[in-house]
Amino acid sequence: MTTETTIDTAHWENRLTELAKKHGVPGAQLGILRVGRDGAEDELFTTATGVLHVGTGQPATTDSVWQIGSISKVWTATVVMQLVDVGSFTLDTPVKEILEDLELRDPDVTQKVTVRHLLTHTSGIDGDVFTDTGRGDDVLEKYVARLGEAAQNHPLGATWSYCNSGYVLLGRVIEAVTGKTWDQAMKERLFTPLGLTHTGTLPEEAMVFAHAMGHLGSGEELTVAPVWGLPRSCGPAGLITATATDVLAFARMHMNGGRAKDGAQVLSADSVAAMAAYQVECPEKDLLGDSWGLGWFRCDWNGVRAIGHDGNTIGQAAFLRLVPEAGIAVSLNTNVGSAIPLFQDLYEEIFAELADVRLPDRFEVPDEAPAADITPFLGEYARESVLQEILVLDGKPVMRTTVSGPVAELEGASEPEVHELVPVGEAIFAVKPDKSAAYYPVRFYTLPTGEEYIHFGARATPKKA
Known part of the structure; x- marks a missing residue:
């Protein structure tokens, strides 16, 4: 694998604009990072195209903020691992030991579900519970108090199923241990040490910057989303807003042994490695990754290991991929729900050009469909x-x-x-x-x-x- 090619900024500016138009994406923001090795400076490139809101026509820029959706889960997982680093609990600590008032629908799961189960989406707790518990600082406490209403979709640890609820529960774990709200803990333990200037968790923090609005549908049926964001109670699962620049500062820390650019040790090297290491197999391997770590999903790109996460909110989609071996990370923020073709076209070209890495063949229907009995x-x-x-x-x-x-x-x-x-x-x-x-x-x-x-x-x- 070669990683010597310099980032051709004019080329990628043009490709983002061309491909966004081709795929009907109203606005997009792209960032590419190559971490400097052996004393060399980092290469960081960002660009934006289109508009933040089709109704207002406000241009998308490199310093406008976007909802990164479930990429936020890796940030929440990072703070959880910081607390593991300092001995607040272990990965296999039952959550009930941290949150004594936890009551889930299944009494056995209440007693046995661990921090690891939540990080790896194997708890079986119904994942798509978006209970709006208001806007106060007690939103996560109220959310968890009602989590006993949620179904148990599969036996504890029996399979993998994407679980937003589990990450909200992890956010409440962070609150219980730190004595801070999740929002405060993220700022103090992650945003500030990383030197992030355009990252927040609350709508009023996004409002001070130009910010993207979501869009639903496609083509002539494209419409502005009916609301801007999800309830505050969903924060740890997906409410971070950021620029591609700030997302890549987070990615850089994960490719640099847990150190921020100024050298501060934000996360231990052991925890960085653990987050990217294999934990559980995914039942199907085409949509996201072939397996899951602690927060990251893991991709086999024709023999090269990549890690990453996607994020989808109401009409916004974000994509983050890292190839740690090559020291390259790419962040793409968009303001339409159906942005996967743009992501695929861009990332296939970028990683082939900059890291000589070929992504897996896309999931497509065969020319001649096999006989199958439904x-x-x-x-x-x-x-x-x-x-x-x-x-x-x-x-x-x-x-x-x-x-x-x-x-x-x-x-x-x-x-x-x-x-x-x-x-x-x-x-x-x-x-x-x-x-x-x-x-x-x-x-x-x-x-x-x-x-x-x-x-x-x-x-x-x-x-x-």
């Missing part, structure tokens, strides 16, 4: 706020998804969405849930204990009896 998978699969029905309509297998509750209210969803299931392989199908060019994997699988599941959108959803 019959074993027919039925209803359900979790909090989501019903997925696998059925045959007009002779074709389809997935009909009905979203309800807070998620539907935030995104303005009401009617069920029906999408054809295209066979890809054994127990693997593809759907195209929006009008972008991207297909998404749908995998059916069975736990060793016999329970049947569908895995879609990084969530494991159990089949109803």
Whole structure:
């Protein structure tokens, strides 16, 4: 792998603009970092294109802030690992020992769920609980007090399923140990030591900068999102706003043994390594990564190990990838939900040019779809706020998804969405849930204990009896 090519700033400015237009992305901000080795200076390049809001036409700039969504989870995980470093608890400490009033729906899970389960999305607690508990400093305390209402979607540690709720719970762990709100703890323990100037967790902190507004739909049906952000209670799972420059300062710390650019040790080198190391396998390996660490997901890019995270809020999508071996990180912030094709085109070109790394082939439907029997998978699969029905309509297998509750209210969803299931392989199908060019994997699988599941959108959803 070579990493000697200088960043061609004019080229990447043009490519961002060209590809954003091609894929109908209203606005985007791109940052590329190469960490200097052997005393050399870092190379850092940022650019922006388009507008922050199609209604106002305000131009996107390199110092405007964007919602980085669930990339925030890696930041929350970093502060959790700082607390592990100082001995506040261990990865295998039961959360109940830290939050004595914790009461989940399953009493056994209440006693046994650990910090590691939460970091690795293996707790089984329903992940998409977006309870709005107000705007006060006690939002996480109130959220956790109501977490006992959430379903237990799979047995503790039995499989991997993306869990926002678990990261809100980790935010409450941070609060209990530090005596600070999650917002304060993030500033004091991470934002300030890293020297970040355009990063915050609250809307009023974003408002002092030019800030992106989310957009839903695509093409001529593109509309401004009905609300700017998620409730404050979702903070630890996805409410950080930042610039690509600040995101890359965070990434640099993770590629530099836990040290900030000024040399301050923000996180121990052991914890940096642990966060990127293998913890659990992902049931399907095409949407995000093949496995998960402690906060990061892990990607096998044709023999080169990359780590990263994506973030989706209401009409905004962000992408962060690091190749630590090459010392290269790339951050992309966008203000539309369907930005995956832009991300794919850009990152394939950038990492090929700067690190001689080839990304995996994209998840696509084969030219000739294999024969596949949908019959074993027919039925209803359900979790909090989501019903997925696998059925045959007009002779074709389809997935009909009905979203309800807070998620539907935030995104303005009401009617069920029906999408054809295209066979890809054994127990693997593809759907195209929006009008972008991207297909998404749908995998059916069975736990060793016999329970049947569908895995879609990084969530494991159990089949109803």
